[in-house]
Amino acid sequence: MSMKEPKVEVGILFEPQIEFVLLAPYRISGKEVSGKQVVTYDEGKILWNGRQYDELLFEPLQESAAAFELLDVTIGINFHWERKEDQRFQGSLKIIVENGKLTGINVIHVEDYLTSVISSEMSATASLELLKAHAVISRSWLLAQIRKNKEIAEAQTDYSAFTQTDEELIRWYDREDHTHFDVCADDHCQRYQGITRASTDIVKQAIAATRGQVLTSEGKICDARFSKCCGGAFEEFQYCWEDIKYPYLAKQRDYKVDSGKLPDLTQETEADRWIRTSPEAFCNTTDKKILSQVLNNYDQETTDFYRWKVEYTQDELSALILKRSGIDYGQIIDLVPIARGTSGRLWKLKIVGTKKTLTIGKELEIRRTLSPSHLYSSAFVVDRTELSEAGIPGRFILTGAGWGHGVGLCQIGAAVMGEQGYGYDAILLHYYIGANIDKLYD
Numbered sequence: 001m002s003m004k005e006p007k008v009e010v011g012i013l014f015e016p017q018i019e020f021v022l023l024a025p026y027r028i029s030g031k032e033v034s035g036k037q038v039v040t041y042d043e044g045k046i047l048w049n050g051r052q053y054d055e056l057l058f059e060p061l062q063e064s065a066a067a068f069e070l071l072d073v074t075i076g077i078n079f080h081w082e083r084k085e086d087q088r089f090q091g092s093l094k095i096i097v098e099n100g101k102l103t104g105i106n107v108i109h110v111e112d113y114l115t116s117v118i119s120s121e122m123s124a125t126a127s128l129e130l131l132k133a134h135a136v137i138s139r140s141w142l143l144a145q146i147r148k149n150k151e152i153a154e155a156q157t158d159y160s161a162f163t164q165t166d167e168e169l170i171r172w173y174d175r176e177d178h179t180h181f182d183v184c185a186d187d188h189c190q191r192y193q194g195i196t197r198a199s200t201d202i203v204k205q206a207i208a209a210t211r212g213q214v215l216t217s218e219g220k221i222c223d224a225r226f227s228k229c230c231g232g233a234f235e236e237f238q239y240c241w242e243d244i245k246y247p248y249l250a251k252q253r254d255y256k257v258d259s260g261k262l263p264d265l266t267q268e269t270e271a272d273r274w275i276r277t278s279p280e281a282f283c284n285t286t287d288k289k290i291l292s293q294v295l296n297n298y299d300q301e302t303t304d305f306y307r308w309k310v311e312y313t314q315d316e317l318s319a320l321i322l323k324r325s326g327i328d329y330g331q332i333i334d335l336v337p338i339a340r341g342t343s344g345r346l347w348k349l350k351i352v353g354t355k356k357t358l359t360i361g362k363e364l365e366i367r368r369t370l371s372p373s374h375l376y377s378s379a380f381v382v383d384r385t386e387l388s389e390a391g392i393p394g395r396f397i398l399t400g401a402g403w404g405h406g407v408g409l410c411q412i413g414a415a416v417m418g419e420q421g422y423g424y425d426a427i428l429l430h431y432y433i434g435a436n437i438d439k440l441y442d
């Protein structure tokens with residue numbers, strides 16, 4: 001597997017008009033340009049300096065020294081903090097026509113892209129080994145995306161699917177791929193702001209030390225998923241998304257090799273005991289110093305994610321489920337576990353109401369239905385109290401474990417491992433069982 005360092009095409013903005021400043025000389029179809037430029041969508045083409053084009057590519061004359069600035073880039077699309085800012089980038093700028101608008105694309109070396117992404121995603125207090133592990137995961141994900149876009153002949157996989165009967169609604173959600181570039185600059189892919197903000201030295205070190213390295217299995221780049229906290233045991237892929245079993249995303253305790261056997265958490269009694277207790281695990285920590293490496297400031301207010309509790313009154317829960325699912329169950333009589341995955345996460349839950357009974361799944365559908373935003377995880381057990389004479393509970397208590405889907409690397413557990421002196425390769429091979437770390441390019 002020997003190749004040159006690839007470039008990645010990042011879709012940055014989608015507007016009828018794009019303004020940008022070339023801060024050094026750039027080349028376009030043999031001509032040299034610099035300074036402020038305006039391109040406008042015009043009858044299915046790009047209008048630039050009074051002429052129409054199908055596509056424009058501005059390439060720096062001297063790659064190492066050049067940069068350009070995109071004006072008024074919208075960041076945090078659909079978030080409460082959505083706003084516009086000018087952003088600065090290295091590499092080339094490509095303009096294409098897409099959906100009746102212009103798309104501004106940054107074409108940049110993979111390693112430069114990763115430095116920017118990891119600098120903005122991870123805390124500068126993270127250990128070098130944790131950052132190295134993250135660099136390999138991000139690179140694996142990115143190169144798999146680029147490869148997918150190159151393999152045009154390969155059929156695109158569905159990003160969401162569901163099966164529905166009178167008794168069951170099982171649905172899962174996965175990423176939708178982009179067609180005219182490899183990744184977008186938003187949270188949908190990985191948040192990317194070019195060189196607008198300075199990259200941190202420790203991140204540069206982590207990127208350089210792992211240059212070209214990705215996780216592979218059976219000759220293919222791994223689908224290196226990760227989440228905040230597994231809850232003590234790894235979930236398997238097929239319980240969260242499509243029904244595929246990946247050998248490297250397998251069940252295991254999130255702890256030292258000699259920490260004892262993982263109970264079979266697909267069994268209700270075992271899952272009940274596991275969730276109601278607090279077994280030793282790498283991610284079973286309340287150490288603020290370690291948590292701050294992985295969680296941003298807002299998240300740090302939450303430290304009860306290894307084991308957590310949520311309570312609802314009957315009125316709150318029935319109104320919530322109606323609002324979130326659009327289905328009127330009437331009063332909620334019970335939430336019955338039907339099927340759990342290897343981490344104890346429910347992937348089928350039966351909602352029993354006075355008007356309707358339905359089994360829902362998979363884990364994200366359950367988390368969305370039972371919370372105004374997302375429940376921490378679907379690894380929970382339910383206690384009903386204040387039962388009326390008719391058997392309607394007045395109150396529901398959900399006791400849960402972990403944060404996120406629990407498949408692949410557990411960020412809190414990995415941060416603890418890094419702090420305890422494990423190398424990045426040991427961390428990666430703990431979470432991606434039997435995978436290899438391969439260097440794709442020098």
Ligand SMILES: [Zn+2]
Binds near residue numbers: 178184185186190
């Ligand atoms: Zn995207």
Ligand SMILES: [Zn+2]
Binds near residue numbers: 229230412
């Ligand atoms: Zn964990």
